[in-house]
Amino acid sequence: MMNPVSRISLFVLVALVPSVFVLLPTIAFVANSFFAVENGQIVPTFTLSNYAAFLQQPEYWGVFVNTLGLCLQVSIICLVFGLPVAWFIWRLPERNRYPMLFVVILPLFMSYVVKLFAFRSILGLNGFLNQLLVASHLIDKPQMAFLFSRDAIVLTQASMFFPYMVLPIFLNLERIPHSLTQASSDLGASAGMTFREVVLPLTMPGVVAGLVFVFIMSLGDYITPQMVGGMMGHTFGRVVWSQFGVTFNWPLGASFGVVLVLVCAALVGAVGMTSRQQRI
Amino acid sequence: MMNPVSRISLFVLVALVPSVFVLLPTIAFVANSFFAVENGQIVPTFTLSNYAAFLQQPEYWGVFVNTLGLCLQVSIICLVFGLPVAWFIWRLPERNRYPMLFVVILPLFMSYVVKLFAFRSILGLNGFLNQLLVASHLIDKPQMAFLFSRDAIVLTQASMFFPYMVLPIFLNLERIPHSLTQASSDLGASAGMTFREVVLPLTMPGVVAGLVFVFIMSLGDYITPQMVGGMMGHTFGRVVWSQFGVTFNWPLGASFGVVLVLVCAALVGAVGMTSRQQRI
Amino acid sequence: MDALPEHMNIMAAPEPAVAESLGGQGHLELDQVSKSYGHEHALLPTSFQVRNGEFVTILGPSGSGKTTILRLIGGFTQTSSGRILVDGKDITRLPPNRRPCNTVFQDYALFPHKSAAGNVGYGLMVRKVAKAEALRRVDEALQLVGLETMGQKFPSQLSGGQQQRVALARSLVCQPRVLLLDEPLSALDADMRRQMQQFLKRVQREIQTTFVFVTHDQEEAISLSDRIVVMSKGKVEQIASPYEIYYRPETHFVATFLGDNNLMDGTVRDGGGVDLPIGPVACATDGRGKGEKVYAAIRPERIGLARTIEAGKTGIECSVAEIGFAGAMTTVRVRPNSMPDLSLLVKVTSGRWIEDLTAGASVFATFDPADISVFSRTAP
C-alpha cells in the first residue's frame, strides 16, 4: 500500500522527530545527572555522587517526603470535590452537560501566571479575603497568614489542578451506559445505592487517572510554592529549581529531576499494572 | 430518584465548589484589571486606564503582535511534525500503537523545570550542541547564539508542546474506522491519495484542536522566554509577568492577562463555531 | 433417534419446582396514557390491558412508540397524561425502584464489574434479603436459565445469549408482577435468536409471569405472543391474537407490516361480497354497506396453484412470472392471463411438482373466498 522510498523516508522523519524533540533533551538531562561540578564548571565524567547526595542528606529527604504529603493532600482535596462535581455534570440533561463541563475546565485555557496572580489577589494582604473579613469585622486587620503558608499552596494547587480531576472522571462517567443506572433503579436501588454499587466502581479508572494527573502536576510544580508559599514553599520542586537557577549546580538538580521523573513513572506504572488486572 | 434534602445539599455543594475554585479567582482577577494604582497601592476604584494603556502604547502592541507571530510559528512547527508522527503511530499494529504513543507523550509527565533545563543543557554555551559542533570542527568555539534567541524559544516551546499536538490528532485518527481507508484503497486510491482525500479531511477537528492547544499554551508561557530567550525573550507573557513580579503594577498586569484570556477565548469560540458548521 | 437438532438443547424444560418461587402474575392496565415532547407526540393516548400471566407483544417499526410504552411502564419516562395500573394500583407517579415491574434491557445492561451471580443477586442485595435465602434464590434463577455453572463468570466472559439469560434471571429473581422486555433479542444473530425465542416462550409458560415484550420483528411477535399490540406512528393499529393479526388485519398498515400479503382495492356489493379487479368474490363483509371502499387481503400461502383444475372448482388462469426457492417455502409470482399488469404472490410448501415449475408456465390460482379478509380503505 506504499512504495519503499516513501516508507523509508517516512520512517526516518518519524524516527528523527521524536529523537530531537523528546529523546535528546531527556538523554541530555539524564547524562547531566551523572556529571560532576568542579570550580563551578560542569565536568562530563561519570559519577554517582549527585544521587548519593540525595540519599545521604536528610534535608533533601525531609523536603521530598514533605512534598509527597502535600501532593497527596492536593490530590485528595481535588478528588473530594471533583467527584461530586463530575457526577453532577454527568446527571445534567444532555444539552447542559457540555456547556457546564466547559465552564469547569475553562481555567485550563488560562495562562498559569494569570491564575497564580488571581490567587494572590484573593489571599494577599490587600486581597479580597482580607477585605471581606475586615469589612465584616471578623478580623481586626488584614492577615498575612493567608498567603505564604502551606495551606495557601494546597488551596492554590487544588484550584489550579481541579479541572484535571474533573475531566477524566467525567469522561469515564460518560462511558457508563445510562441503561446501567436505570437497571439498578429498576432492580430496586435508591440513587445513593446506585452511586455506591454501580457508578463508583465503574468510575475507578477515571478517579485513579485524575489522582495521578493531579499528583504529578503538583509534584512538578515549582512556581506555585514560590509565588504563594513564601518561606513555607520549600518544596522539592523548588529545591530542584534552586539547583539550576540559584546555586547553578546543574548535575545535582538534574539528579533530583530524575528522581522526580522516576517517582512519577513508578506511579503511572503501578496504576497501569493494577488497572490492567481489573476487569473494567 | 433522590430525596429533596440530598438534592439541595448536593446543589449547594456543586454550586459552591466551582465558585470558590474557578469563579472567585477569575472575578478577582478581572476586577483588579479595572482598579487603579496610586503611590504603589492598589485603589479599588473603577477605571479603564489599564486597557487604555495597552491600546495606546505601541511598545505593548508591538510585543503583543510579535508574540502572536511566535505562537503561530510554534503551532505550525508542531503541526508539521506532529501530524506525520500521529499518522505513523496510528498505522502501527495495534499492540505497538499505545506504547509508541506513550513514548511520545511521556514528556507530559515530566516537570516543566526539568524539561526547560534539559533544553538549556543542550543549547547552552557548554551544551551538547556546541560540544558536538566543536568536536566535529563545524565551528571554532562554542556559540552563545543557540541560547537566548527567538529561535531557541520557538524550538523549546515546540518541543515542550509537541505532545499536545500529537495527542488530539491521534485520538481523532483513532475515531476513523479502518474500513474507510480500506474502502479508499479498494476503490483504487494509493496510500497518498487516501491520506489526502480521506484521512486528512476527517482529521481536521484534531488538527484544529492541536493548533489551539499549542497556541494557547505558547501564548500563556512566560517561563520559557525567560529561561531560554534572554533579552530576546521579551514576549507578552513576560510583559504580563513583569507587571506582577517586577513593577508591581497588578491592575495593568491583570488587564493584560484579561486581554490574553480574551484572545484565547475568541480563538476557542471561533474554532467551535466553524467546527459546528462542518459535517464531520 | 435424535429428532431435536443439537443446537436446541438449551430448550430443556426447567424443573417445575424451581419455577414456582419466581415471578408473579400481575394485571397491567394502561388508561389513556400518552407521551409528548413539546409538540411532538411520541405516544398518542393509548389504553389496553394485559391479563394475568399473559404474553403480550408490542410490535412496530422504529419510531412507532413501542419502546416509549415500555419506558413509561418501567418508570424511566414520565407520562404526559393517563394512568398506569398494576393489579389495580396506580403506579403512574412511582419511581422505577418502587414499581412492581422489572425490565430486561435491549443491551442487557449487565453490571460489568459483577459476576453473573452478582448481577442476578443485585435486586436481592438491594432489598437486604438474608444471605442464605438470596444465595438459594440466585441459584434457582441461574438454574432456570440454564446457567447454574456460570455464576462466577463475568459478563465479558459470556456469549450474547448467555448475557441475555443472566439479564432475564436478574429481573425474574425480583419476582416482578410484570416483566418488561425491550427488544431483548435484537443484538443476537439469527440462530441464537431463534433459540432464545423458544427459550423465552418456555420460561414464560413455566413461571407464568405477565410478559410485555417489545420487538420490531414480526415473526418473533407471531411465534411468541398470546396477543399482539401493533403500533405505528405513536398509535395502536390493532390488538389481537397473532392469528387474527396475521389473517384478519384491520388496517392497511397491519396488513402489509406482518409478512407478505396480496392487497386489492375493492367495493362492497349489494347483498354481501366484494367487487375486486379479478371479479366479484363472495367473502364476508362484516355488515359493511353497499358501495363502501375496502381493501381485500389474501395471504400468499392461502392461494393454491394447480396445473389443472378439478371439476366444480374455479381458478384464475395465470402464467408464472418468477419462482424463488426460500427453504421450507417456494414463492411464486403469477400474473392472471386476463390482466397481465397485475401480479399475485403465492407461497407453496416446497415440493416436487413446484420445483419443476418454470417461468412462463401456465397454472391455475385457486383460493377460498373465506380466506379473504376485508377492511375499510379510510383510516379509522
Add this chain to the structure above:
Amino acid sequence: MDALPEHMNIMAAPEPAVAESLGGQGHLELDQVSKSYGHEHALLPTSFQVRNGEFVTILGPSGSGKTTILRLIGGFTQTSSGRILVDGKDITRLPPNRRPCNTVFQDYALFPHKSAAGNVGYGLMVRKVAKAEALRRVDEALQLVGLETMGQKFPSQLSGGQQQRVALARSLVCQPRVLLLDEPLSALDADMRRQMQQFLKRVQREIQTTFVFVTHDQEEAISLSDRIVVMSKGKVEQIASPYEIYYRPETHFVATFLGDNNLMDGTVRDGGGVDLPIGPVACATDGRGKGEKVYAAIRPERIGLARTIEAGKTGIECSVAEIGFAGAMTTVRVRPNSMPDLSLLVKVTSGRWIEDLTAGASVFATFDPADISVFSRTAP
C-alpha cells in the same frame, strides 16, 4: 389492483440501458488458499471457483472463516498459502487498489465528508476519469440504485438502506470483475433487510456482475444465491445450489445449520435402504455399503399430517405434543405412539384443519422415502 405491498416499491426494475455500462462478469478461482495467524488457522486450504456472472454466497456462523475469505480476495489480508485468480490472472500479491474486485463493507464505509455523489464518484476521481464521463457514470449508478435525487445528500442524512445502496453504487461504478459483499445487510432491521435482499438480487440479475456474498443468515443465502459455500471452523462443509444444500446436506453441520430439520441415526441395510428408529425406510443410499453408520434427515415441511390415512399409504401414528402458529406456516411437534420419547417437527401451511388441531390429538405423519437424505455419520 395493488397486489404488491406498498413497501416493496423500491424493487422497481432499473432501465436495461443503464445496466450495460456497469460491472463485468469475472471468473474467480481460489486455489488451496489458506490463512493462519501463528498456530491458529482462520482458513484451512480451500479451493473453489465462481463462474462468470454467478451469485455465490459464503455462509457460516461467526468465526467460520467466511469473512477471512472475502478479505483475502479483496487484498486486505495476505494469504498464508495458495493462489487467488481472477479471469485466470494471479492477483494473490496485488495490493487492494490494483485488484479487479470491489468490496461493499459491512458498515458501508461511506466517506462521511463526501456527498452520496462524491462517494460514488470516488473511484472515478482516483482513476482520473474525465469529468463529464465521471458525472454521467455517477448519475447512472445512482439511478441503478434508485437514488438519482439523493446525490447531494451526505451519508448522515441517509437511512441505513439508502447508505447501503450508495455503497453498492460506489463499488459498481468502478466496473469490478467481481463484487465482494461483506454481510452488507446485517445492520438493517428485518423489514429493510427483506427489501434490500430482493433489490440486490434484481441488481445482480440486471448487471450480471459476479457476486461473492458473505452472510450468516441462512434464509438470505437460500433466497439470493445461485450456489452456497457453507463454512464451519475455517473449513468448507459443502458447495452446492440452495436446493441441494437445503434438501441434500452432506454433513451434520449443514443439516442442522440451515433451518429446522429432523435428524435420525441410521444404518445402511443390505440391498439399499436404511434402518431407522422408526423402522426400515427405502431411501436412496448413494451406493453406501451395508452396515455403514449414517444420519438420515428429513425437513419438517416434507412430513405430512393427516387425521386419517388413505388406503394404500403408510403413516406413523402420532400424538400432537405442541402447536405453534408462525405466520405462513404452523409448526407441529408430534410424538410417535410407538416411541413416545422421540419427537418429530412438522411444518404445515397454515390452514383451517390444522388450526383446529389441539395438543394430544391423534394424527398420522406421512412422508415420501425419497425426501429422506442420507449422509455419513463419520466426519469426512
